[in-house]
Amino acid sequence: MSINLDVLNRRFENEAVESLLACFLESHKGRIALASSFGAEDQVLTDMILNIDPLGKIFTLDTGRLPEETYALMDQTNRKYGIKVDVYCPDRTALEAMYQAQGINGFRDSIENRKTCCHVRKLEPLRRALSELEVWITGLRRSQSPTRETMRLIEWDEGNGLIKLNPLIEWDEERVWDYIKTNKVPYNVLHTQGYPSIGCEPCTRAIREGEELRAGRWWWENPEHKECGLHLKREKQ
Template identity: 75%
Template sequence: MRMNLENLNTQFEHEPVDVVLANFLEVFSGKIALATSFGAEDQVLTDLVLQADPKAKIFTLDTGRLHEETYTVMDKINKKYDIKIDVYFPNASDIEVLYQRQGINGFRESIENRKMCCHVRKIAPLQRALKGVEVWITGLRRSQSPTRETMRLVEWDQGNKLIKLNPLIEWSEEEVWNYIKENKLPYNVLHDQGYPSIGCAPCTRAVREGEDIRAGRWWWENPEHKECGLHLKGAEK
């Protein structure tokens, strides 16, 4: 797998994003999916993916604790492209057990509690969403976080046993927003209120001037811990 991934990186890492997506969507037709949380990067990818394949699989994870603004932009996307993005929810019984173990906001009490909450609300639904998928398209960029600085265009996700494709890995934040503005794409209005990265409502805050763009996610933890488990370090590249 390492040699195959290296070949893919060599072949595509300097190609335009639309060329990369068109190739992967064609080769892995029916077995490729874009995961969106309706952040700025995901809006760009949604537009590009649907240009290449109007029937491409796009899904989101509804943790049950999202911002109202996130649901609003999801509705706008569905209407703009005349689609219904697939939504995966946590298992109800798992949420009930989680509540009994740590209460409603126990995720703030320890990293272990927070990771347990992320597992129930994100990881388990993600595993269902990726069933039968061979390539997972993400909106990851290197400049987003210290945990993402070594990521490449094409990686092997050992946990989910599939290829992870990061088409915007080398894009800057400016490039993302230029694309959104030039193409008049709907986006989460929380971005205009100081939220560069948007997750669950109780785990996301606006960032202050001069702070890292991921500073508003799980702000009570150290930067090296700020991943929910969807995108772990140590993938084969």
């Protein structure tokens, strides 16, 4: 696919997020979706997208290991907006094989095991979801972690072969919460208990004062390993 990312990024860098979303939702109708893990940023984008297009597509990856609070928020979100977020689950055969190979909590035993678990429970279902799309929307923000500093507003996701749109890339945490409070957007109660970043229940803990925002994810690993592979950067210009 031939797209000039520099031109696109320049065109939209000073636009309101809602304008950017409206433009992409219209030009890629039916082939664009938000990948939501029900984090604060995803909830902001859910609200914006459904205000623009009540039929806007939102999907999530149900790893089978999410916290109860996230399932409660999924239910609350579906009810508030009158939608059913699309759910992609792990492939049953791969899940059963992984269990036989590494046990139920093998992800704690090695980085390799952890990456296998993230692959089976997240990456493969994500690839299935993205195979139907031209654009995926994420709630990534540059200031969330060192692994996200070089991300851009609009990128080409080489690994999955589609455009990746990061509308909140320049937002800070305060702006996210201002939007949530002002617009009465539902959010995960774990955010009020020291969890700025929420993933699977066994791989997420609350952070301590002064720790970076994703310090509570896979806290037993070094920072450079702390991505599950969903957002590994392999774009071309």
